[in-house]
Amino acid sequence: DVKVTQSSRYLVKRTGEKVFLECVQDMDHENMFWYRQDPGLGLRLIYFSYDVKMKEKGDIPEGYSVSREKKERFSLILESASTNQTSMYLCASSRPGQGAPYNSPLHFGNGTRLTVT
Amino acid sequence: QQQVKQSPQSLIVQKGGISIINCAYENTAFDYFPWYQQFPGKGPALLIAIRPDVSEKKEGRFTISFNKSAKQFSLHIMDSQPGDSATYFCAARVPDSGYSTLTFGKGTMLLVSP
Numbered sequence: 001d002v003k004v005t006q007s008s009r010y011l012v013k014r015t016g017e018k019v020f021l022e023c024v025q026d027m028d029h030e031n032m033f034w035y036r037q038d039p040g041l042g043l044r045l046i047y048f049s050y051d052v053k054m055k056e057k058g059d060i061p062e063g064y065s066v067s068r069e070k071k072e073r074f075s076l077i078l079e080s081a082s083t084n085q086t087s088m089y090l091c092a093s094s095r096p097g098q099g100a101p102y103n104s105p106l107h108f109g110n111g112t113r114l115t116v117t
Numbered sequence: 118q119q120q121v122k123q124s125p126q127s128l129i130v131q132k133g134g135i136s137i138i139n140c141a142y143e144n145t146a147f148d149y150f151p152w153y154q155q156f157p158g159k160g161p162a163l164l165i166a167i168r169p170d171v172s173e174k175k176e177g178r179f180t181i182s183f184n185k186s187a188k189q190f191s192l193h194i195m196d197s198q199p200g201d202s203a204t205y206f207c208a209a210r211v212p213d214s215g216y217s218t219l220t221f222g223k224g225t226m227l228l229v230s231p
Contacts, residue, residue: 004160033218040126040223041223042123042206042221042222042223042224043161043206043221043224044221045218045219045220048218058218059220090160090161092160105151105163105166106153106161106163106219107162108160108161108162109160110158110159110160111159111160
């Protein structure tokens with residue numbers, strides 16, 4: 001069974017701090033994603049990666065960066081946390097879409113609830 | 118720009134009733150339409166999915182109805198149970214992305230009352 005593990009369930013950080021959210025998957029998936037979830041706004045894609053050291057911007061990349069040094073690990077970085085980044089952050093992984101069957105679902109972690117004060 | 122519009126935002130259904138959640142889209146190039154189910158404290162998980170060349174897909178009590186001409190699809194939960202209480206997201210796959218990138222609706226919070 002695919003497991004996506006996010007290192008922290010809850011985080012409280014101060015405005016201006018540099019914040020690292022870590023995600024590890026154990027199924028050798030090429031694709032990894034970071035979403036943020038806000039009430040009434042659904043799931044919005046921040047960044048994704050389709051290979052080690054590769055990254056692509058999603059819909060809301062401003063204020064974030066990512067790092068993927070190993071295939072199984074994908075980190076989301078808030079260079080200078082702000083209060084509007086208080087949110088639930090969800091990491092996900094999947095097999096490649098290109099050439100893969102349609103049913104290559106996203107496997108999500110249980111989320112990190114980040115509060116920036 | 119919201120590419121997938123989902124309604125209603127919340128829904129209360131009595132046990133045994135039918136829950137219906139609707140989604141509409143504009144991009145006719147979308148090629149895959151999954152629904153994800155999220156329980157409190159958990160990440161979303163794939164529930165059921167459909168391709169646009171099929172008008173209906175059924176898995177147990179869950180059915181997707183797809184209307185290509187109207188650019189709408191919906192999730193029907195028959196004989197709704199309290200254990201179905203969760204947030205449901207419809208989604209559409211971004212075409213030609215090659216990366217299984219999905220765009221999600223805003224979610225529907227379903228409460229099934231006992």
